[in-house]
Amino acid sequence: MTDAGDALRTADLSRTFSGFKAVSGVTLEIPFGGVRTIIGPNGAGKTTLFNLLSGLLPPSAGRIFYGDRDITSLQPHRRARLGIARSFQITNIFGRLSVYENVRLAAQAVYDGKAGFFFPSRSMRGVAAKTESILGDIGLGAAADAPAETLSHGDQRRLEIGLVLATDPRVLLLDEPLAGMSPTETQATVDLIGRIGDGRTIVLVEHDIDVVMRISTTITVMQTGQILAVGTPQQIRENEAVQRAYLGGLA
Ligand SMILES: Nc1ncnc2c1ncn2[C@@H]1O[C@H](COP(=O)(O)OP(=O)(O)O)[C@@H](O)[C@H]1O
Ligand SMILES: [Mg+2]
Incomplete structure (x- = not known):
């Protein structure tokens, strides 16, 4: 695996639960390096997307690639051996x-x-x-x-x-690492994420929008299982569709 190209990529990825589309046609590219944060309202499909990326859940449709390799049907421990690791609270x-x-x-x-x-x-x-x-x-x-x-x-x-x-890990998946933390603990963990980012890709799900804006290289916004927007913190802040979805909460 070289640093060039995409670390992680999905093509038209979907996951259905009894007919309900939790993740629906998600195509995304997470290039190697930096902090990619997935944001979106509760129920948007963020954790389900993580479960698909880490291999905890099989997709209902679509593919997942790591570099040139199709990892869609690899078990979690095989993905971990390739360098894609996820923390389990x-x-x-x-x-x-x-x-x-x-x-x-x-x-x-x-x-x-x-x-x-x-x-x-x-x-x-x-x-x-x-x-x-x-x-x-x-x-x-x-x-x-x-x-x-x-x-x-x-x-x-x-x-x-x-x-x-x-x-x-080369790719570290962290689902709400700041949940339930005091302000001091939050700062210590934000510092930690900054320290371990060198030579790795960090993929985060996070609600604390101030932190998200501060530490993300790129933000992917999800809504009802789909991708609403992708961009730098500045681009996401200025995105009208995102502002509507968050009712101005990002301003
Ligand atoms: N194992 C499951 N069985 C049935 N529905 C699920 C399951 N996991 C998630 N869902 C549903 O899929 C939607 C997305 O959930 P989730 O991925 O946890 O959202 P988020 O992490 O963005 O809050 C929600 O409506 C949730 O109820
Ligand atoms: Mg979640």
């Missing part, structure tokens, strides 16, 4: 284990998968270094020895992002 955290152990186990799983058992000491050093580096990225170095279950909600969500980072 807290459910992957082992509460009784320390923050350090949680990250180490996630990093270890990747080394076990990649390096095998031929160079155990080298891979152990690699795992330790990677664990430290991720703890630094997510800002939880000082909490390394704390049981994960004792962390605040915001810290747990950052730990969850750390667990995904351990898999070396």
Whole structure:
């Protein structure tokens, strides 16, 4: 996979639930690099689109491509191995284990998968270094020895992002990473997203429009399962159809 071309692309992607079109004919291109944010009212189909991109749900119609590769029917773990990873709100955290152990186990799983058992000491050093580096990225170095279950909600969500980072994702899918966070936690997580964006594509679903305008490279607006608009934050702010959909809420 080179940096050129599209990281992720969909062609006429749809998902129906008992006849109801949650995602309807979505064609989008998410080029490599930067922060792509998907916004739209509740029920617009944002989470369903994420479920299709990560492979959690099969589409009813349409295709998904990663680079030149058609990944429409790949299972989530196969997509993760290609570098498309998604965070699963807290459910992957082992509460009784320390923050350090949680990250180490996630990093270890990747080394076990990649390096095998031929160079155990080298891979152990690699795992330790990677664990430290991720703890630094997510800002939880000082909490390394704390049981994960004792962390605040915001810290747990950052730990969850750390667990995904351990898999070396090229494309990171984050569904409402700021949900339920205090202003301080929100700022810490926004900083985190900024730090981990280098050499990766971040795809976000987010409601906090101030944050969205600040951190997005490109915004895709969804409404009733379809794409209403795509553009830079400035273009989206000035888009009349978007303004109508949000009743002036973006002004
Ligand atoms: N598993 C499901 N079964 C039935 N309907 C669903 C399912 N998942 C989502 N929907 C419906 O699809 C629409 C889009 O939902 P969703 O993708 O969660 O929207 P968003 O994340 O933008 O709020 C909603 O009307 C929702 O009720
Ligand atoms: Mg949603």
